[in-house]
Amino acid sequence: MAPNTAHTALWPAPLASGAVDATVHVPGSKSVTNRALVLAALASEPGWLRRPLRSRDTLLMAGALRAMGVEIEETVSSSSTVAGGPNGSGEAWRVLPTGLHGPATVDVGNAGTVMRFLPPVAALADGPIRFDGDPRSYERPLHGVIDALRALGARIDDDGRGALPLTVHGGGALDGGPVSIDASSSSQFVSALLLSGPRFNQGVEVRHTGATLPSLPHIRMTVDMLRAVGAQVDTPESGGEPNVWRVTPGAVLGRDLTIEPDLSNAQPFLAAALVTGGKVLIPDWPARTTQPGDRLREIFTEMGGSCELTEYGLEFTGSGAVHGIDVDLGEVGELTPGIAAVAALADSPSTLRGVAHLRLHETDRLAALTKEINELGGDVTETADGLHIRPRALHGGIFHTYEDHRMATAGAIIGLAVDGVQIENVATTAKTLPDFPDLWTGMLGQ
Incomplete structure (x- = not known):
């Protein structure tokens, strides 16, 4: 070759x-753009992302959500309320959450946010969703998300690897509830469960059991963005137990968000x-x-x-x-x-x-x-x-x-x-x- x-x-x-x-x-934040895409896909009404980042990781996320049935319309506006951003004069994405369904195949590339944030979303879809990616993606830890989803009621085939490739057999809903994980290798394990938590029947209570937790600001970002779309989240910083995050079940609202x-x-x-x-x-x-x-x-x-x-x-x-x-x-x-x-x-x-x-x-x-x-x-x-x-x-x-x-x-x-x-x-x-x-x-x- x-x-x-x-x-x-x-x-x-x-x-x-x-x-x-x-x-x-x-250009706009990858971390904010990809979280915003997930929340908009789970919302009960359409939403807008202004000045989204257009990069490999964000286009992989948008492509994955489209494969699962979400409509994402890309527009460019010269309107003064949208224009002037660094990402194409006033680009905006309109997200229409039209229902999650399979069968579908998702390419995660080597994007940690895609490979970790979307299996919980896939558990809410009707039908099987297969996840695959670059060779390096097979080596990146995913066990925290896989094991947690199984504990919460999801059916996942990964041949015991705790890594990609894998298939999530979505049942249209997920029980949710309390789950313990070791997120020492990636805070994205926590964020992945919190982002979809409002849509779980019982919400979710994530307890981190590891000795360390890297990248706490990214968990704070997830919590802030959840609260901005109407979710109720209890955190250690808001008086909750140390290393425990709780998301109450409820509707996710569509928002008009400008990406930092x-x-x-x-x-x-x-x-x-x-x-x-x-x-x-x-x-x-x-x-x-x-x-x-x-x-x-x-x-x-x-x-x-x-x-x-x-x-x-x-x-x-x-x-x-x-x-x-x-x-x-x-x-x-x-x-x-x-x-x-x-x-x-x-x-x-x-x-x-x-x-x-x-x-x-x-x-x-x-x-x-x-x-x-x-x-x-x-x-x-x-x-x-x-x-x-x-x-x-x-x-x-x-x-x-x-x-x-x-x-x-x-x-x-x-x-x-x-x-x-x-x-x-x-x-x-x-x-x-x-x-x-x-x-x-x-x-x-x-």
């Missing part, structure tokens, strides 16, 4: 000629300001958000920058110096590749902790970062739950991405300061950040 040239092509990462000074419109910019995808552009001692404005940065990427304001300030949240968005300015950091990233693990890239260019060592679960992401991100930075002359060692990074003078070379979008953007950050870095398969950034190469060269004025 001939190699896929998109996967083997090398992209010369642009070297910054000086301090960047740019405004970068970051993806703050985690703003990371490479903020890093560019930090690394080059420049300035970048990210328009429409929300004053209040559950997105993990909001932590970048604090982390990158500690690493040598400064930021100001204005009526236009977030203005981030580098000082010309990049400092190392000792930080627990357990709640914001997806930021690790970009922080590691900046740390490799810093003036002092860094320790990134609390991210053992990254070994189970799109790739083993800890092993991948260690190998790729070290092959450029770096000094990175893996720890039990993270990375220790000692800055060294780096040199050019090929930066492999393992079909992982955040590895590609991490390599681009290093390439700003190191001549001759070539990113293998930069096209993988389309998973969550379409047109990244154009956005990147545009920021640099190239």
Whole structure:
């Protein structure tokens, strides 16, 4: 078989000629878009998503829901109430929840949100729904969702793998009720059950039994979005038991939702300001958000920058110096590749902790970062739950991405300061950040 040239092509990462000074419109949040699609599909009335992200992961989610019987109409409006977003002048999706049914086959690609959020939805469908995806998707943990759904009354065939491929035999309804899971490997196990919980006959009570729970902000995002569509949710933060979330059964309302910019995808552009001692404005940065990427304001300030949240968005300015950091990233693990890239260019060592679960992401991100930075002359060692990074003078070379979008953007950050870095398969950034190469060269004025 001939190699896929998109996967083997090398992209010369642009070297910054000086301090960047740019405004970068970051497309909408993948995490918000895909949660909003699921909730709209489960609603009792039509809903709108304004400025949705159009990327591989979100198009996979929309395609999967369409396969299960949901109508999603895509429109582009020049109306001032919708226009001006970064994702195609005022794009909007109208979701018509016309009833879930099989038989259907769902392609999850390598999207964690699709492979984990949709089996509970499929349990509510009439008929069998088969889930399949990229080879890497077979290696990603899914047992938390599969075991929980079985305990709640669903019938699932996975040949005992606890992973893809699998078939959910939907019965049109699900009893629901209390269930215990270990979500140590992914907070998406909790979110998956909560999102469909209002439609279960008894709702759902999810009890996390593991020792750790990564990415709590993503669970808070799920809870906030559930409440916005009329669901009643009890959480540990609202006075409930620790590690227990309860969703009361009830109708899900259709809403008109404008999607926030993806703050985690703003990371490479903020890093560019930090690394080059420049300035970048990210328009429409929300004053209040559950997105993990909001932590970048604090982390990158500690690493040598400064930021100001204005009526236009977030203005981030580098000082010309990049400092190392000792930080627990357990709640914001997806930021690790970009922080590691900046740390490799810093003036002092860094320790990134609390991210053992990254070994189970799109790739083993800890092993991948260690190998790729070290092959450029770096000094990175893996720890039990993270990375220790000692800055060294780096040199050019090929930066492999393992079909992982955040590895590609991490390599681009290093390439700003190191001549001759070539990113293998930069096209993988389309998973969550379409047109990244154009956005990147545009920021640099190239």
